[in-house]
Amino acid sequence: MRIWDLPPECLCRQHLLGEHRELHALWSILTEGKPGFANHPETRRWRGKLKALFLRHDQLVAEMQRRGYQHRSPLPAALATGAAVQTEYVDTPEEQRRLLREKGCGCGV
Secondary structure, eight states, X not given: XXXXXXXXXXXXXXXXXXXXXXHHHHHHHHHHOOOTTTTSHHHHHXXXXXXXXXXXXXXXXXXXXXXXXXXXXXXOGGGOOBOSSOOOOSSOHHHHHHHHHHHTSOOOO
16 A cells, blocks of 8 residues: 655556555545554554545546546545645655656656
8 A cells, every 4th residue: 555745747557546546445444444454554644634635635636637537536525634734754755756766667756
């Protein structure tokens, strides 16, 4: 599970759509108390920051739509509480860029 801390426009198709899918899974864990990955480091860093996660979703959706993808899975804005900015990292943004470069997947980092 990973939510990148990089601009969505630099993500390749695989990482953009994969992050969107994982963000929805993370949202379910945090808002519905789903047990899967509840103690994962990525999950822990988003606790208390549903507003920031909601805003990240909006960024992903905007990029998906810019690329011509359809989006049919909005998040409920009423649940977007807590901090609006993510300040904790599992890997720093620079480390995330390095990881993506090493994948050779087409991400523009």
